[in-house]
Amino acid sequence: MWDEPHNHHLFTSSVLRDVELLISLVAEHEMVMLLLEGLPTLKSMEMRNWTWPDHIFSSSSLEDKVIYCTMDPRLRGPGTDHVPILTLLELPIKKVDSVPVYDWWG
Numbered sequence: 590m591w592d593e594p595h596n597h598h599l600f601t602s603s604v605l606r607d608v609e610l611l612i613s614l615v616a617e618h619e620m621v622m623l624l625l626e627g628l629p630t631l632k633s634m635e636m637r638n639w640t641w642p643d644h645i646f647s648s649s650s651l652e653d654k655v656i657y658c659t660m661d662p663r664l665r666g667p668g669t670d671h672v673p674i675l676t677l678l679e680l681p682i683k684k685v686d687s688v689p690v691y692d693w694w695g
Contacts, residue, residue, distance in 0.1 A: 620646045623658040623676065630660055630672050645676055654678045 615622075622644050624630070629639035645658055656677040664673045 615646060619649045621649050621652050623647050623652070623655055624660070624674060625658070628660050630674060631670050632662070632665075632672070634670050643671060643674060645674055651678070654680055 614620075624643075624645045627641075629641055630643035631640050632638070633640065647655070656679050658674065658676045660672045660674050662672045664675075665671070
């Protein structure tokens with residue numbers, strides 16, 4: 590669903606079986622993919638082509654909290670093929686007023 594057909598090595602029958610399980614779990618738990626379609630997350634060291642194996646899934650209830658979900662190939666470490674995925678969420682934090690605690694033994 591999210592990779593290009595020329596990466597045919599990713600579409601073996603065993604991989605497709607595993608993907609069916611993933612897709613059914615994503616649907617069953619009403620999850621959404623946060624990383625935008627078309628953002629590659631791995632550059633194969635052997636074949637030197639880009640693929641899309643890494644994704645960020647979230648419950649649909651958190652989708653509106655996402656400020657961004659992207660990747661940055663410039664942050665790849667030396668000798669690594671996966672690209673870091675950067676995700677920023679805006680989550681509310683309730684302020685709790687602290688109650689003074691007395692230190693009788695201090």
